[in-house]
Amino acid sequence: xxxxxxxxxxxxxxxxxxxxxxxxxxxxxxxxxxxxxxxxxxxxxxxxxxxxxxxxxxxxxxxxxxxxxxxxxxxxxxxxxxxxxxxxxxxxxxxxxxxxxxxxxxxxxxxxxxxxxxxxxxxxxxxxxxxxxxxxxxxxxxxxxxxxxxxxxxxxxxxxxxxxxxxxxxxxxxxxxxxxxxxxxxxxxxxxxxxxxxxxxxxxxxxxxxxxxx
Numbered sequence: 011x012x013x014x015x016x017x018x019x020x021x022x023x024x025x026x027x028x029x030x031x032x033x034x035x036x037x038x039x040x041x042x043x044x045x046x047x048x049x050x051x052x053x054x055x056x057x058x059x060x061x062x063x064x065x066x067x068x069x070x071x072x073x074x075x076x077x078x079x080x081x082x083x084x085x086x087x088x089x090x091x092x093x094x095x096x097x098x099x100x101x102x103x104x105x106x107x108x109x110x111x112x113x114x115x116x117x118x119x120x121x122x123x124x125x126x127x128x129x130x131x132x133x134x135x136x137x138x139x140x141x142x143x144x145x146x147x148x149x150x151x152x153x154x155x156x157x158x159x160x161x162x163x164x165x166x167x168x169x170x171x172x173x174x175x176x177x178x179x180x181x182x183x184x185x186x187x188x189x190x191x192x193x194x195x196x197x198x199x200x201x202x203x204x205x206x207x208x209x210x211x212x213x214x215x216x217x218x219x220x221x222x223x224x
Contacts, residue, residue, distance in 0.1 A: 016131040016168070018043040020184040021117065021150075022175070023136075024065070024192035032195055033095045035117055036188035037124045040180060041087035049082045050179040062175070063182035065189020068200060076186055080207045083183055088211060090184075091124035092191040095217040110144045116217065117146070118153045121167075123215065125154065129164040136181055137172040147172060187212060 018040045025033045040046055054060065059075045093116060100112050121133065135147065151170040158166045175181035187208055193201030205212075 015041075017041045017128060018180060019121075019125070019128070019131050019133040019167075020178075020180050021121070021133060021135045022181065022184045022188045023113075023117075024185075024188050025196075031097055032192065033097060033113070033116065034092055034188055034192035034195065035095075035113075035120050036090055036092040036184060036191065037120055038180075038184040038187055039089045039091075039124065039128070043180060046083055046086050046088065046183065047179055049086065050079055050183065053078045053082060063179070063186055065186050065193065065201075073200070073203075076204055077207065079183065080186060080190075080204055084208060084211045090187045090208065090212045091120060091215060092188060092212060093120040093123075093215045093217050094191065094195050099218050110146075114144065114146055114149050118150060119217070120215070121150060121154050122157045124213075125166045126163070128166050130168045131166065133167050133170045134178070134181060135170065135172045136175045136185075 020038045020040065021036070022038075023033065023035045025031075050063075053075065056078070057071065057075050059071065063076065063079060065076070095116055125131070133150065135150075147170045151167045154166050158164065173181060175185060186204070190201045190204040190208060191212065191214060194205045
């Protein structure tokens with residue numbers, strides 16, 4: 011069933027373009043953005059924590075803040091889909107000399123899969139230099155909406171915008187979801203506690219190329 015009010019969509023990644031064996035790309039669907047933002051603010055006040063929520067940064071205080079933020083956030087109508095790809099499975103012959111094209115392709119696959127029941131939403135992407143250089147924003151909007159057209163569904167993305175995650179608690183929460191899954195996939199034992207909190211609100215897609223059929 012389509013949601014009556016478009017959700018807020020947030021996209022982030024861990025181990026993307028770079029010398030990492032695994033890439034995790036995540037989409038967080040937030041159907042109660044105001045309530046989630048108020049929840050994060052409340053936890054920040056309780057701990058006196060004003061810094062950026064970032065899964066790659068860790069301390070005893072940060073661990074408790076992350077645990078409390080995620081514990082409260084999953085009480086709301088939020089759902090995450092995380093695509094995990096082993097880079098050895100990406101055939102570079104299809105993306106000669108342009109790793110970003112492989113990344114864009116995986117991002118599109120993720121958003122298409124995760125937004126089947128979404129209509130007229132705005133997708134927020136963490137601002138990076140390449141998002142405009144590689145036409146990432148335009149690519150996502152066009153490809154996702156064209157897929158919806160082919161399937162006979164309404165327009166999925168009304169807009170795709172890049173935002174500085176330092177200024178967005180929703181993007182920072184998305185980072186915690188994606189970074190937690192990435193950490194578990196790469197053997198970071200610290201992230202197991204966080205994963206147990208988000209497990210029921212998170213779908214993990216172990217991406218791989220389709221096998222040929224005769």
